[in-house]
Amino acid sequence: MMRATFLISIILSFLSSNAMDDVRSLYLQAVTKQKANTELLDILDTKDQNNPLVQGYKAVAIMMRAQYTPNPYYKYKYYREGKSQLESVIAKNGNNSELHYLRVCVQVNLPEFLDYRDNIEEDVQVLKNALRTDIPENLRIMYQVVIDEYVKTKSSNP
Secondary structure (H helix, E strand, O other): OHHHHHHHHHHHHHHOOOOOHHHHHHHHHHOOOHHHHHHHHHHHHHOOOOOHHHHHHHHHHHHHHHHHOOOHHHHHHHHHHHHHHHHHHHHHOOOOHHHHHHHHHHHHHOOHHHOOOOOHHHHHHHHHHHHOOOOOHHHHHHHHHHHHHHHHHHHHOO
């Protein structure tokens, strides 16, 4: 999945045109860079807090903070806080495919013992359905990479 994240970030840098593209690009960098995660949270604080995508990316960025702290208490705290926020925004905006993209990215990368994998199949299906619609090219690429990685992982771990 890390290789896919790198590929997506390169492609997004060439396709930037939307107000959320800076957020998407930083999100992909935040997966492996603590500084990018901090920048992402700072940028999200300047965006419209009523925007479901801002809420979704913020929830995921909070969860990603867990990987950058050595303290188990804070790791779990960030995970629970972000998960709660992400589930809340998806419950209110279930038709937003990008929120499903964020959740599937989280769920496939979390340790299994956290037991947060219930929505992977559903989210992948939402992404597949979104590919059949008129969505921006950068989202099309992001969704396809995640779907391809999921299918490859699923076929190697039946």
